[in-house]
Amino acid sequence: MLHQDIFEELMSEQEINDTVDKIAAQINRDYAGKSVIVVGVLKGSIMFLADLLRKLTIDDCQLDFVAASSYSSGSVSSGKVKITKDITCNPIGRDILLVEDILDTGNTLSYIKDHLMKMGAASVRICTLFDKPARRKQPVAADYTGKTIDDLFIVGYGLDYSEHYRNLPYVGVLKSEIYS
Numbered sequence: 001m002l003h004q005d006i007f008e009e010l011m012s013e014q015e016i017n018d019t020v021d022k023i024a025a026q027i028n029r030d031y032a033g034k035s036v037i038v039v040g041v042l043k044g045s046i047m048f049l050a051d052l053l054r055k056l057t058i059d060d061c062q063l064d065f066v067a068a069s070s071y072s073s074g075s076v077s078s079g080k081v082k083i084t085k086d087i088t089c090n091p092i093g094r095d096i097l098l099v100e101d102i103l104d105t106g107n108t109l110s111y112i113k114d115h116l117m118k119m120g121a122a123s124v125r126i127c128t129l130f131d132k133p134a135r136r137k138q139p140v141a142a143d144y145t146g147k148t149i150d151d152l153f154i155v156g157y158g159l160d161y162s163e164h165y166r167n168l169p170y171v172g173v174l175k176s177e178i179y180s
Contacts, residue, residue: 007165007172010154011147016129016170019146020048023127024055026144027097030125035060036095039087041112042067043166044101047158048129052099064089066098070107081111092120101158102130103145106138113140130154130171153179 011019036058040049042065053063067085096116103109103126113124127144134151153176155161156168161179165172 005175006178007155007174009170010149010152010173011157011171013169016146016157017051019129020051020055023129023144023146024052027052027127028055028057031056031058031095031097034058034095035062036097037062037064037087037089037091038097038099039064039066039089039116041065041098041100041108042085044158044160045099047166048101049099052127062089066112068108068112070105081108083112083115087116087119091116093122096121096124098124098126100126100128102132102154103128103140103142104132104135106136106140110138110140129157130159 038049038053038056038061040046040063064087065085066083066087068081068083070081098109098112098116100109109126113126116124125143126140128142129146131142131145131148132151133148153161153174154171155165155174156171158166159171160166161174165174
């Protein structure tokens, strides 16, 4: 059900599925024959990560999670990143695929990527379903991107507004009167 009074659909369930297929195919080619740790950034990546993992054919693939935030609540980043849950896999000498729902300011992903490299990872590539370059504050780019979007506030498929709307099976643009 689309809540048209709250948001407009940006990406349907089918479009999401097709996008995840394309990203997974590229990752499968790039990591063929390699060992990789797939690290999901909690909480937003969970739906994208679950669908992506089911489509990966990498033989040696481990899963881990990191939780970090630069948002206290609401819609504005504080710019100060804090890791609240670190990975448990040993990253030394390993290739890491960092999976996130959206690359926005770049503060969080830049911080996590640097953190994992300092822990000894051989490489860290970023995979994001959405890229919002208009809000970028850190010089970080995704290696795998589903869709580049304008400066829109989106929810659904793991993306939230104050912990709401993550459960929607599609992605919608939240109307500004909701978060302003």
